[in-house]
Amino acid sequence: MKPLFRPIGLSTLFVIFSFARSFGQQPAPATEAQKGAYQYRKAAYDGIGKTYLGREISQVMGHLGAAWLERPEREQEERTDLLLEALNLKPTDVVADVGAGTGYFTFLMAPKVHRGKVLAVDIENEMINDLNQARKKKNATNVEPVLGTITDPKLPANGIDMALMIDAYHEFSHPREMMTNIVRALKPGGRVVLVEYRAEDPSVPIKPHHKMSIAQATKEMKAVGLTLKSVYKKLPQQHVMIFQKEMP
Incomplete structure (x- = not known):
């Protein structure tokens, strides 16, 4: 994820920082296992030309965009306090912060989660160092901190x-593989929480x-055995979508 413009607040129309790190601009050819999951076409200005279940995967923002992640106004713009409440974390939870x-x-x-832990996953060494x-x-x-790959977050x-x-x-340049590995890492009853800016708005x-x-999002999570359980709608601009693994 890296910057195109310097964002100065939600009152200004800004764009997400975009930069092609190792998995951004040059999608790898599909393997036999991936055939049917991914298609390729000419890239949109903010996409990589690789589609998954009808969605073109976006370009990415890398470590040079780190300042935007830590901007002082982020708490108010995104209401991260409300998001934290919405997660309903327990002291013993083991949480993976993927990306x-x-x-x-x-x-x-x-x-x-002071009696549990947070596994902070990223694929860039610079982010792991930070x-x-x-x-x-x-x-x-x-x-x-956990150094993952473009297909595997390296979770237990x-x-x-x-x-x-x-x-x-x-x-994610390989969403099917990443989510398959994330689902494998979930305990029984474990949750996947996607926070994404609202495409409907x-x-x-x-x-x-x-x-x-x-x-x-529901279509893509269903493909790896996850069911939408709830959507938290109190954030200013983002969905908080909570999924659980389908039981046999």
């Missing part, structure tokens, strides 16, 4: 109570490929 970036939300969750430095500075002993099987993705899932000042609708 953690600088750990903005990782370190908000850590005190809430997370490790912040963990030491904040003495957040229950935060564990049956090891997490919740996987949280904040404005990240739409950028044209007034949300975000580039189109960086938004998702409830219908599209």
Whole structure:
């Protein structure tokens, strides 16, 4: 995820920072297992030319966009306080913050799961370095940075109570593989929480490929065995969509 313009607040029409890191601009050819899941076409201005279940995957924002993740106005613009409440975290929860970036939300969750932990997953070494430095500075002993890959977040099987993705899932270049591995990591009754800018609302000042609708997200989660359980609608511009693994 990297910047095109410098955003100055929600009163200004800004675009999500876009940058082609290793999995952005050059999608890999489909493997035999992927055939039928992905298609390729000429890329839109904010897409990568690779589609999944009818959605073109967006370009990404990398470590050079880190300042935007930590902008002072983020709490008010996104009401991260309300999001934290909506997660209903338990002290013993093991939470995966997938696409953690600088750990903005990782370190908000850590005190809430003081008898559990937060696995802060990112695929860029620069972000992992930032997370490790912040963990030491904040003495957040229950935060564990995890270097994942474009297909695997490297989470323990049956090891997490919740996987949280904040404005990240739409950028995954291999969403089927990533979500399959995330579902494998869920404990029984575990949750996947997607936070995405509302595609249904044209007034949300975000580039189109960086938004998702409830219908599209539900379709993509169903493909890996997840069912939509609830949608939290109190955030100014984002959906909070909560999914659970379908039971046999």
